[in-house]
Amino acid sequence: MNDFHMENRYYFLTPVDLQVLQRCPDGDEVILSLDLGMSQQPVRRRGPQMILADGTSLPLPSPRLSANDAARTILIFREGQWTKWQYYDEKTGRFYKPVFVAEGQPPTVEISGIKMHVTDAGGPQRDTRKKLQALGLVRGRVLDTCCGLGYTAIALAGMATVQQVITIEKDETMVRICRENPWSQALFHSAKIQLIRGDVTEVIQGLRSGRFNAVLHDPPRYALAPELYTTSFYRELWRVLRRGGRLYHYTGNPRKQQSRGLPERTAARLQEAGFIRVRHCYQGVCARKP
Secondary structure, three states: OOOOOOOOOOEEEOHHHHHHHHHOOOOOEEEEOOOOOOOOEEEEEEOOEEEOOOOOEEEOOOOOOOOOOOOOEOEEEEOOEEEEOOEEEOOOOEEEEEEOOOOOOOOEEEEOOEEOOOOOOOOHHHHHHHHHHHHOOOOEEEEEOOOOOOHHHHHHHOOOOEEEEEEEEOOHHHHHHHHHOHHHOHHHHOOOEEEEEOOHHHHHHHOOOOOEEEEEEOOOOOOOOHHHHOHHHHHHHHHHEEEEEEEEEEOOOOOOHHHOOHHHHHHHHHHHHOOEEEEEEOOEEEEEOO
16 A cells, blocks of 8 residues: 655646647747646747746657657656657556547546547546446445546545545556646545555455445456456455445447457356346446345
């Protein structure tokens, strides 16, 4: 268990703000967001520099973007230069790319090309809202098994009926992205959220039986984490739930080829683990503990 804090200040440019800045004549001023849409400020272009409202001077961004990247890539200013906001983890062999979705929306992340949120009909906020609606009204303590960018844990903590959210994350690169992402900062500052670093299959074994009123299980795709789709793991989810507790399990869109059959297999395993009222719901399966 650890407490985390945003140790550094980062600046960001989305594709939209980058285009506005590039089109701005030298000496003129434009309104930009340097924190991914959470606020705006006047920025003056002066030669090879951009002057912020507080007088801070930053170099103009120079990274070259391909046609495919131009609409999706977010730039981050760190260590004195603008770079693409992306990482390659040599230990996992995975490539992490925070992706711009739309103005005013938090970014999502692609892990080796697999997108973390459903954004076809909106951004991550809509996807998170739909998952919470599928989970239903919850009270007390909630377990969020896979933190990711933290949007679900933050949304749960924002509910007046929720007392505490325990969220778990083992991926060091994801935690690094959360540290930088302005939309993830409540993970480190909300009194309701406890972020535990570790493998959920191991951490859950140390959690008290019947501790949670609800569990939101939003794992990575099956190909990335098959251990989070097993009957033995579902038995642990059943154990830490209180009687009558709710479960929402994300599986992905069953109409897509890669997800075909997964909701049905998931439902069968949940029933085998002891869950009842197992049914298909938004992008996944819902269930209850008797």
